[in-house]
Amino acid sequence: LPPGQVTSVIAKRGTLVAIALPPQASSSGLVWRLARKVDPAIARQVSEGTVGRTVIVIYRAVGKGRVTVAYGLTKGETRKAYKSVTYKVVVS
Numbered sequence: 537l538p539p540g541q542v543t544s545v546i547a548k549r550g551t552l553v554a555i556a557l558p559p560q561a562s563s564s565g566l567v568w569r570l571a572r573k574v575d576p577a578i579a580r581q582v583s584e585g586t587v588g589r590t591v592i593v594i595y596r597a598v599g600k601g602r603v604t605v606a607y608g609l610t611k612g613e614t615r616k617a618y619k620s621v622t623y624k625v626v627v628s
Contacts, residue, residue, distance in 0.1 A: 537571055537606060537620040538617060538618070538619060539620070540544055540621055541621050541622070542622045542623075542624065543621075544623075544624045544626070545626070545628045547597040547625060547627050547628075548597065548627070549597055549598065549600060549627055549628070550597065550598075551596075551597050552582070552592070552594055552595070552597075553579065553594070553623070553625055554589055554592055554594050555593045555595065555607075555621075556592055557591040557592075557593065557621055558590070558599070558619075558621065559589035559591075560582075562582075563566050564608065565611050566611055566618060567609070567610060567611075568591055568607045568609055570605075571606040571608040572606050574595070575603050576598075577601070578601040579595040579597055579603050579605065579609065579625055579627065580595060580596050580598055581593060581595050582595065582596050585586050593607075595625070597625070597627040600627050600628060601626075601627055602624070602626050603624075603626055603627070604622060604623070606621070606622040607621045607622075608620050621625075
């Protein structure tokens with residue numbers, strides 16, 4: 537992934553963590569895709585939606601530990617990412 541925004545989050549087990557992905561023009565053909573597997577013992581995706589033009593992904597903090605949630609902005613299903621957004625989540 538190219539260097540991008542990194543956000544640190546501390547969450548208690550059982551709480552929700554919302555990840556906001558910057559909006560993109562639909563005509564660009566660029567979409568946000570999960571770049572790496574997220575350890576399901578620590579965080580699990582429970583919902584995804586759009587608020588205005590911003591994509592919001594909701595994870596539940598299910599177990600203690602650290603997990604990195606990284607998204608890459610790609611053109612369709614290609615592997616090349618043009619931007620990235622990373623959340624470093626610590627669950628206590």
